[in-house]
Amino acid sequence: MKIALCFWSEESAAHPVAAVPSVARAVRECAAADVRSCVIVTPLLWAVPEGIAAKIERLAPGYPITFTNAANVPPDCIAISGEAIVAADVVAALHRGDEPGAEAAVWPSNSAHEADAMLRRREREIIMASGKPGDGIVSRWLNRPVSRTITRALLSMGPVPPVVATFGTAAISIAMFCALVGLPGYQGQIWGALLFHAASVFDGVDGEIARITFRSSRLGATIDSLVDLATNIAFFLGLISNFHQIGEWKVALVALVGLSFLSIGKLLLGCFAVANREPVTFNVVKDHFARRRNGLKTVLTYLTMRDFYALAAVVLIAAGLGKAGIYMFTTIVAGWLIAVTVTLWKMQAKMGAAWLAVGQMTGQETCAIDPLPTSQLSADASNLH
Numbered sequence: 001m002k003i004a005l006c007f008w009s010e011e012s013a014a015h016p017v018a019a020v021p022s023v024a025r026a027v028r029e030c031a032a033a034d035v036r037s038c039v040i041v042t043p044l045l046w047a048v049p050e051g052i053a054a055k056i057e058r059l060a061p062g063y064p065i066t067f068t069n070a071a072n073v074p075p076d077c078i079a080i081s082g083e084a085i086v087a088a089d090v091v092a093a094l095h096r097g098d099e100p101g102a103e104a105a106v107w108p109s110n111s112a113h114e115a116d117a118m119l120r121r122r123e124r125e126i127i128m129a130s131g132k133p134g135d136g137i138v139s140r141w142l143n144r145p146v147s148r149t150i151t152r153a154l155l156s157m158g159p160v161p162p163v164v165a166t167f168g169t170a171a172i173s174i175a176m177f178c179a180l181v182g183l184p185g186y187q188g189q190i191w192g193a194l195l196f197h198a199a200s201v202f203d204g205v206d207g208e209i210a211r212i213t214f215r216s217s218r219l220g221a222t223i224d225s226l227v228d229l230a231t232n233i234a235f236f237l238g239l240i241s242n243f244h245q246i247g248e249w250k251v252a253l254v255a256l257v258g259l260s261f262l263s264i265g266k267l268l269l270g271c272f273a274v275a276n277r278e279p280v281t282f283n284v285v286k287d288h289f290a291r292r293r294n295g296l297k298t299v300l301t302y303l304t305m306r307d308f309y310a311l312a313a314v315v316l317i318a319a320g321l322g323k324a325g326i327y328m329f330t331t332i333v334a335g336w337l338i339a340v341t342v343t344l345w346k347m348q349a350k351m352g353a354a355w356l357a358v359g360q361m362t363g364q365e366t367c368a369i370d371p372l373p374t375s376q377l378s379a380d381a382s383n384l385h
Contacts, residue, residue, distance in 0.1 A: 003030050003091060004077035006041040006070075006108035008115035012083050013042060014052055017123045018212045019155040024055040025085045025122075028214070031060035032088035035095050038065055039077055045069045059214055081106045083118040127152050130208040138307040139204065147204035151212070154205070159213065162220055165206035166227055172199040173231040180238025184245035189322050192242070193313040196235045200310040203228060225281045229266055232306060233259065235313075239326070251323045258330030265337045272344050 005026045007013040013023040023040060030038040040046065046067050048056075056065070073079065078094050080086050084106035086094075094105055109115040130151065131144050154160045176195035180188050206224055210216040236259040243252040273281065309329060316325035 002037060002039055002074065002077045003035050003095060004039040004041050004073055004079045005030070005082035006073075006079050007082040008043075008109050008112055010042050010044070010046050012112075012115045012119065013040070013046065014049070015083075015119050016158075017085065017119055018126050018152075019159045020059070020213055021052050021055055022083060022085060022119055022122075023052065024059050026082045027056050027063060027065055028059040029086060029088045029091055031063040033092035033095060035091060036064070038063075039074060040065055040067045040082070041070055041073055041079070042067070043070050079108055081108045081115075081118060083109055083115045083122070085122045126212055127155075127208070130212050131204075132207065136305040136307045138311050139305075142311070143201045143204055143307055146201050147208060150202065151205050151208040155209065155212065160209055162206040162210040162213075162215055163223065165202070165209055166220075166224055168205070169199050169203045169231065170227050172202055173227070173234050176231075177234040177238045180235070181241045184242055186317075186320075186322075188242050189239070189317045190314075192235065192238055193310075193317045196231070197310040197314050199231050200307050203231075203306075221281050228306065232262065232266075236262070239322075243323075243326075248323065251326050254330050255326045258326065258333050261330065261333045261337045265333070265340045268340055268344055272348070 005023070007023065013021070015022050017025055027038060027040075048067065056063075068074075080091075080094065086105055090105055106118065109118060127148050130148060131140065135144065151165075154165070172195055176192050176199060179195060180192035182188065183191060203224070206220070207216075210220055236255055240252045240255045240259070243249075243255065272278075313322075313325060316322060316328075
């Protein structure tokens with residue numbers, strides 16, 4: 001039994017759904033469902049443009065598909081709407097003949113209006129699903145609605161590489177640093193905090209584009225994380241310079257201590273990731289806490305996520321409590337550094353013990369075994385980008 005993806009027209013098959021042709025998305029779902037092959041049905045036999053064929057090949061490399069017109073659909077096919085871009089689990093259920101899957105499927109549309117409505121609905125659903133499970137409270141309820149709107153606007157202009165959005169975050173960060181250094185006092189602090197929060201919001205766009213267009217990569221995750229780190233460091237360096245210029249030496253010193261704690265913690269996380277062949281995302285402890293959640297770990301994780309303290313910086317500085325915010329940040333990041341150090345030490349000790357056991361069971365020297373990536377040691381690997 002095959003799946004027949006029935007499109008109302010060649011135009012709807014080629015229609016971009018968040019910068020990816022609907023036919024490419026639909027074929028990818030069939031491939032992900034382990035359906036051996038599928039048939040693309042259009043009113044007339046479709047001469048697929050080379051660009052669209054290349055996109056299908058990128059999303060479903062080597063997957064066997066055939067093209068036919070509406071008058072020659074093979075009798076052994078299950079016909080579903082191509083515009084609906086039916087999810088892989090539903091396609092798999094249909095292929096097995098499961099009734100729940102059949103009930104959840106969308107059958108071929110009866111009009112151009114219905115086909116267009118399906119495409120627009122699926123685009124909204126795809127963009128709404130572009131967040132990450134590890135989003136903090138501020139990201140989930142404030143930042144994501146804004147970043148998704150930006151993502152939708154960018155993708156409406158055509159395919160946009162995720163790195164373009166990463167460079168956008170970097171540009172906002174440069175403007176932030178210039179505001180903090182060039183405008184000593186309250187005016188520079190409030191502009192710097194607003195731009196820091198804007199960078200935190202815009203930072204979600206590159207990951208959303210990568211997930212929506214299936215362009216996530218280890219390199220992209222690493223570049224994104226390094227830009228995030230540079231933005232954090234630039235904000236606190238700018239604050240240190242700002243307070244120094246207005247004679248607030250003590251506050252500047254406390255901010256420098258907090259920045260030192262943050263930098264040491266990030267360095268430890270980066271070294272751990274490199275040593276274990278992971279992308280440098282600085283998320284290993286956050287992901288570890290998420291798998292072993294308790295009240296204290298959850299609060300500490302949220303307080304040390306950039307989405308939270310970027311918004312907190314805006315609120316505190318706007319309220320004239322910028323100096324108090326520096327003391328609060330340094331105290332919190334000191335606790336975070338202790339948690340990072342202890343957690344990484346425990347994780348490394350467990351990994352060492354695991355490899356010692358493997359070496360003993362296989363009769364090999366443990367020093368001859370390469371370290372295994374942490375994502376492979378855990379049954380609950382994290383979503384990195």
